[in-house]
Amino acid sequence: MTKLSVNINKIATLRNARGGNNPDVVKVALDAERFGSQGITVHPRPDERHITRQDVMDLAKVVTTEFNIEGYPDKRFMEIIKTIKPAQATLVPDPPDAITSNSGWDTIKHLEMLKDIVAELHGYGTRVSIFINPESKYFEPAKQTGTDRVELYTEPYASQYHQDREKAVAPYVEVANLARELGLGINAGHDLDLHNLQYLKKMIPFLDEVSIGHALVCDALYYGLENTIQMYRRQLEM
């Protein structure tokens, strides 16, 4: 079964726009779980443009599904993980000023650093996932880091989907099979939506988890959060 983890970054974006507590990210997370989300994902970026460190502390007290925290493994991020010991930490190579995550790790170049980070996170009892581009050369080194899973960076798939979905998905099928041969768990995320999700799942039926935020929150403006979460869940169960 492929789990849906709802990324609530954009709920915090809306909240921060007015400086109050509306929408309340804790309430949205609890409601998302009640509506069928099988995990909650957040990405507390250094500039706190959306999810803040305090949000993460507050959510850690109440999230009952899998709590997945994404981020660049700097001192601030590692302190957050050490403090709350979430179910999963997803390492992304984002520079502080990145408008969004736009690439996976060069696991060849950063192998030794990632090995140390993965070992430290395992010491906290946290599963580790490493954000990765669909390029085969990065997968054996990813395995060498000791990571439990990789997260396939799916923006290139999403951006090509409408032009030629077979061509768009091909590299992902190739590296997903390689990851499985290596004994790596497989997550996927970035720009997945109600148009492209079902085909990705069909072509990679053994996906462990998808984390979806931006498109899902946008869809919820039209369909409501409960209906939207169930629409995404159905895409994974077809």
Ligand SMILES: CC(=O)[C@@H](O)[C@H](O)COP(=O)(O)O
């Ligand atoms: C790692 C990834 O692809 C996304 O989870 C990322 O967290 C999106 O970040 P923004 O919500 O800041 O665009």
Ligand SMILES: NCC(=O)COP(=O)(O)O
């Ligand atoms: N890891 C991907 C994620 O959490 C959400 O990405 P997006 O759906 O906001 O693009």
